[in-house]
Structure formats: C-alpha cells, structure tokens
Amino acid sequence: MSDILLEVKNLHASVEDREILRGINLEVGRGEVHAIMGPNGAGKSTLSGVLAGKPGYIVTEGEALMNGVSLLDMSPEERSWAGLFLGFQYPVEIPGVSNTAMLKSAVAAQRTAKGLPELSGAEFLKLVNSKLPLVNMDRSFLSRGVNAGFSGGEKKRNEVLQMAVLEPQLAILDETDSGLDVDALRIVGEGVNSLRTKENAFIVITHYQRLLSYIVPDVIHVLYNGRIILTGGRELALEIEAKGYDWIING
C-alpha cells in the first residue's frame, strides 16, 4: 500500500462558467494532517465540494485520486463509500429525521457497499453510544432531528460525531471552526485528535490559526485565486496570524 492517500493533480473546476480552481496540486499521505488556509473567495470550499462531488461544479481539467482511484468519476455516495468524509461548513437541517435514523442509514449503506453484514440494532447503538463522549454529548442528542434547531456548536459537534461513527480514511473539515466559541472549538479539536490514526488523514480548511492550535497540522497550504501559492510547516499559520495574507500574495 502506497503512503499516498490523496493525490490531486492540476485540478481545474468551474461554477457557471467561472473558473474557481486553476490548477491545484496536492498530495496527502496516510497519517497526515494538512491545513488549507486562504482569504475569502480563494476557492477553499470549492475544493472540498469538488472532491466530495457536490453538484454544480464542473471539473475541466486534472485529476483527483484516492488510493489511486479517480474520485471524479464517482457519485457523492460512492466517494463516501471509498472513505471520503466532508465535514460541512453549514451542516444541513433535516427536520423529522432523527440523528439515529440518519446514522443508521449511513452505516447500513457503508457496510452494504463494503460487503459487510448489516449491524443489529443493538450493535449499531453500541457503536454510536461509544462515540458520544468524544463530542461531549448525551444520548438525547440522537433522537433529535438532524441539525434541526441545533446551535452552531452542536451542528459542528454533530459533524464530528458522524465522522467518528463512519471512520473515514480521509476527512475534509470545511471551516469547522467558523461560528464556534472557545469551548466548542476545544471539543471539536479534541474529538478530531482522538480520531487520528496512522492510516487516516485530515484536510482542515480554515481562515484562522486558532483551530490549528487544537488540531496541529503537518503541512499548511495557502490557497489563493484557485492555486496553492505556498506550502510550509505549522509555523506558517502563526506567521499568517500575525501578518495576514498580503505578504504571501504580493510576495
């Protein structure tokens, strides 16, 4: 097994004829945490949407391979089965569908895709209950409608809970820190850290350095105008925090 989990080569993508990604190159190895930073409108959310297969993006050039297999030919659910998880910047509300029902459908679909037998009701609940402490939530959380009426922090913790239950190989967290207070940020950060293994990898998309003091990245990329214009170590985040982006963009 190669050490490379995700390989993005010269990726170009457009929305409504407007080119947003203009040649992204990115390699993420197993066990690594990459952070993608950049100012508003740089293409950060587009990159996560394109990788996850969100409708509305058109890939005009380039490749995205996960475990050597092209993601771009797969439906969103197939990418999920392949081990890709997207933590949403704005988790969607689905009233009337309980968290349990949604997780159960998701776990069943994942297992079917992998040829695994269905979990019994008891096994499923045991799995989910074992993950609740990671995000500091009690069981009553499970019977509530998916994100319906959740606070910003609860929504993001719910994303981490789903990630913990689904155990993806690659998790892309799209501005998971936006709208979080310090306590929620810590819970989310600790939740993610406890899920890190030698086999999986994370791409953390963020504006700010503050999430990166909880989730310490191995590599930081600066995305600007649809391209990665700088790649460095974690000290880059502190520099951006202190000096902003202008010195990189104009440099």
Next chain:
Amino acid sequence: MAEKEDILSGLANAEYSEGFTTDIEQEFFPKGLNEDIVRAISERKREPAWMLEFRLSAFRKWQTMEMPSWGHLTIPPIDFQDIIYFAAPKPPKKREEVDPELVKTFDKLGIPLHERDALSGVAVDAVFDSVSVKTTFQKTLAEKGIIFCPFSEAVQSHPELVRKYLARVVPPSDNYFAALNSAVFSDGSFCYIPRGVRCPMELSSYFRINARNIGQFERTLIVADEGSYVSYLEGCTAPMRDENQLHAAIVEIIVEKDAEVKYSTVQNWYPGDKQGRGGIFNFVTKRGLCRGDNSRLFWTQVETGSAITWKYPSTILRGDGSHSEFYSVALTNNHQQADTGTKMVHIGKNTTSRIVSKGISAGQSQNSYRGLVKVAAGASGVRNHSQCDSLLIGDKCGAHTFPVIECANSGAILEHEATTSKISDDQLFYLRQRGISEEDAVALIVGGYASDVLKRLPMEFAIEARRLLSVNLEGSVG
C-alpha cells in the same frame, strides 16, 4: 442534470408488489346497474324488507344526482352500466372453511386469515371483491360483548343495532357516491363496542379488489358505546390493470359519551402505471359523529395509492367537550390525483379539533388539500388548529390547498398554518455525502417530513406506511 436524468430513467416502474391476481372460481352478476341488480344484491343476502327499501330509495335518489365536479380532479367519464356490481368467490364446500387460494392471497398481502398466524393483537375482517371471506377473533371478542363481523352478517344477527345506526352519519342523499354505495353495497365490516369496554385488540378491515371490471362498494359501521375504546385499522390493495376500477365506500363512526375511537388507514390501491394507465378511482365518504359529551375521534391516514382519490374523513363534534384529530399523509406520484382533507364541524360547546395534513407531490401528479372548519353559533369555547404542509418533488407536479373556515361564533379560536417546500439539493447532497443513495435520501427526508403522522400509527402499520412511501417515491428524484 444529466446525472438526474440517468437516475430517473434507471429506475423503472416502482414495483407495486400487491399487483397480482388470484385465480379463483367466482360468480358474477351481469354488468350494469338498475333496480333489478339492487334487488338481486339484497335477495342474495337474504335481507329484510327494510334493508331492501333503504337500497331502493338510495338508488332512486342516486338517479337524480350528478357526479360532483368541484374537486381539483380531472375525472374521465365513468360508465356505470359497464361495471359489475357483485362478484364473490364460490362458497367453499365445507362450511366454516376459507378457500386455500384466498388464504394464500391474504398471506401474500401480509394478512393471515388463521388466528394462529395472526399478528399479535389484530383481528381482521377480510373483504374480497364483494364479500367478507373471513373475520378472525370473532369469538374472543364476543367474550367481551364486542360485535365484530361482516356487515351482511350483522344485518341478520343484529338487525336492531344496524337499523339504529345505519346512515345516521352519512345519509344516502349526502353525495353522489354515498347514494350509489347505499344502493349497491355488498358487504363490509360492522363493529360494536359495548359500554365501558376497552377493545383488547386492534380491529381491522382489509379490502381486496381482484376481479376485472368489478366495482367495490363496501361500508363500515363502527359504534363505540359510552366509555368504550377501540383502535380500528383499514388497508386495501388491488391488481395491476390497464383499466380503471371503481371503489366507492362509506365509513360511519358513532362515538358515544366518554368513548374514544382511533381510525387509521393505509390506502394502497393500485395507482396506475407511469403513463397514468389504470389504477383505482377511490371515491370514499368517511365521517364520524362525536355524539356524546367528551367523546374523541382520531383519524390517521396514509394515502399512497389510487389513480384518483376523493376522500374527506370528517367529524361532527356534537357532544360538549368532544375532540377530534385528523392526521394525514397523501403522496401522489406519476399521474396520480388526490383531492383529500377533512371537515371538522363544531356544534357542541368546548369542542376542539386538530388538523395536520402533509401532502407530497412528485412526478406529474396533482395533490390537493381541501378542508372545512365550521363552528355553529351556539358552540362556545371552540378551538381548532390546522397545519397544512405541501412538499414538492420535481417541477412537473402540483400542490394545492383549499382551506375554508365558516365561523358563526366569535369566541372560537381558530389557527391555520401552511407551508410549501421542496426537497433541497443541499439536503440530498448532505445525505449522499454520508453514503446514503439518492433514492434512500429522498425516502429519509420524506419520512421525516411525514413523521408527525406516521408516529401516530400502530407499529406494524407505521413500518408498512414508511415502506409504501419509499416504494411510491422511487423514480421521483428531480
């Protein structure tokens, strides 16, 4: 977009698993409707003179009436002379035995006719074309004084009760289809819960249309005497055919003082194919009378079938302090049309009602909610809350609401809420990102939307209803 089209074309006709026919020897009356047919049905059932008179008078009334055209429906002309009004399986050789073919048929539909195989705690009256073929647990129920039997049997064994209550809530002159039913109804279920008795099991009627060219006309009469309780379930299915078939039923419920009736329906008549060929025309009058003080009537319906549905389960709240609720999910897909809703008529003082209607339109279907909340002048202290939601899937279907309030008492508190929504692309993508296929995601979202109604159904019914919603949604993504 291309991807969506692929999904649409990839999903063939949603499987209607109840669409088989039973090959069984049956006897038929000749096609057509006239006094002789009405007399023949009555004679066949060895009915007393008053029952025949009831039918004939209804028939004469019907002849003077016209098909209602106020519904938001396109109803092709129905040739009432081209319908068979009576079809029954040949009686079995030995008495008390049900033809094994019929047992097999109902087994396949999940309705065991042998008590030993029965779902725990559900008694069933199974109606096949024009007759009841089996009613289970009659003896067990009789021990509590509960009468649960085919309607034609009740006419023989309890004529005084039938006479006392028949057509008290839905008179034959009520509407065109009520008059037709009153003239030619061939069977149905009768249920009487005596004073103070809590019915120990769920009672149910299952209606099956089998023969070609027949119409099914049955009536259900439920009487809950003072302080009693019963939960009643109704289900129905029919074979897949290119021709339309007519089902025109009446359900009457009388709820006495302090009594409570729950009436739940899962309507799964054959809806027709993707092009709109075939399917049942379902014209049904369901009405309950909360006659006694503090009586309660709860309607819950899940409507997924029929080419055309015309149906308004209603309650007349006459007893002071009586209460009624109507919870409905109506799903239409392909070329189905539904015009359904309820009437809450507040006559008694301090009467309360609640309406929750959830319409789901997909394909090229038309789905209408029609409701009336009426408050009489003398009805003080009335409260009603109506919530009327529509969910659209795709852009070729229609959702319509026709709520009417007639209030003659200024003290009434009446609230009406309505929403119309679509399944959003964001919701679908969110669920698909978690690995849930597009069809399953739609079913999950719709199930959530309908959950307020579904959770009021008894467990087995709720599971069946969820299954039907998802089967009937197949191919609707867009």
